[in-house]
Amino acid sequence: MLQTAQAHNAQQTDLAFQQCINADCKATYDANTIRTSCDKCGDLLDIAYDWDRAAVPNKLSDFEQFWSERTNPVRFSGVWRFHELLPFAPQDKLVTVGEGQTLLQQTDRVGDYVGMNHGQLHLQYEGMNPSGSFKDNGMCAAVTHASMMGAKRAACASTGNTSASLALYCSATRLMKAVIFIGSGKISYGKLSQALDYGALTVQIAGDFDDAMLRVREVASELGIYLVNSVNPFRLEGQKTIMFRVLESLGWEIPDWIVVPGGNLGNSSAFAKAFMELKQHGLIDKVPRLAVINAGGADTLYELYERRGVRWNAGRVVMDPIVDYNDKMDREHIRADTIASAIEINRPVNLKKCLRALDFMDGVVRQVPDQDILDAKAKIGEGGFGCEPASAASVAGAKLLRREGVIAPSDRVVCVLTGHELKDPSATVAYHTSDQDVFNKTLGSRGVTKASYANRAVAVPNELDDIIKAIQLYS
Ligand SMILES: *Cc1c(COP(=O)(O)O)cnc(C)c1O
């Protein structure tokens, strides 16, 4: 039966609710309320749906028909094209700036580096989003909810990309004012410049990301500002669509592995939620495995999951080892330190959801040193793509898992490139430089000793003969 748009919308507003992830609590809350944790137990919240009343297509290929509707901005969006799989807002309330026009790229040059058979390595290039990182997938969802709630201001703490994304949505839509908390000295210029250019109020805290995160939560509740960090469950709904687009690009086939860098662990959590729901709808029958890659200098998840055996445990996470490790970090002043600033995080806020993701997707966690991250990044660039350091952790991690034999050369692997190359040009230049001081200052302090894949600029006198000689010699 044909539904009028209005009836469809009215139905969709009350499909969603918020639900505590703690199996001993499971408290539910109205979707039309603003909260970032459970009132009863303080745990994280999911967006859940009354799927029986939702209009979920019968097969994934049904989504292809929405391509023909792409003059409608909502269907042009690579997020809202899949609205039926995140139906928490009516169509006329959806906020979009054209996010999610991203591509899954097959590359044998990078595949050779990782050690894959030809045709098997894919890069999901999320740096192509309007603000240059995957964060836009989640931000359009969070800003949609914020505007439905009538928010006048939205805030986040950020290592850079969340703030760039929020700032862009606020300036492009004029729906609300962006308030951004950053740590001092840690944010790359590419990202900081976006927040400033888009006109966000930018508050620089004397501290690191985790300090900024604590403060923004206090300030948000004090002043009633809408919080868009990835503790916001609506953001993760938007990030599910990265996986829908991966499947779409593969003709709705399921890859063997999804490899993603792990920071606050919103992405990994959202990816698994996407697959859980597709499975529940009977739209897929197999689930890929998940590899979450930490930087060696920010390896809390690796420590807890692989070394201390912390598990999801059917929603009853045993907290002692986590509390112990947090205490140890405080006591011994262990602070995250990596060139991959987007994943330079001590206490990932979505830890528990990520444990659930690892459980559902038979996941593994690895950590890779900055040396491997930068080498992989150089190879990704050489392969014609380019990404910021954090993103390259996925490729470095895939290479490690190949070497360990966990990933087989014949597996079909998708590495998520989370952010654009131009987000952090100083890391790229420091790697390729022949100026030892620049190299040491930026990279040497982080244990990077060599740049095996450096493409150095050739210095020549300003003389035609010398220039010609240099070109003949080097090309
Ligand atoms: C935010 C971010 C990450 C970390 O993602 P999480 O969802 O926090 O784990 C990785 N790479 C880039 C470029 C990012 O901006």
Ligand SMILES: [Zn+2]
């Ligand atoms: Zn609860």
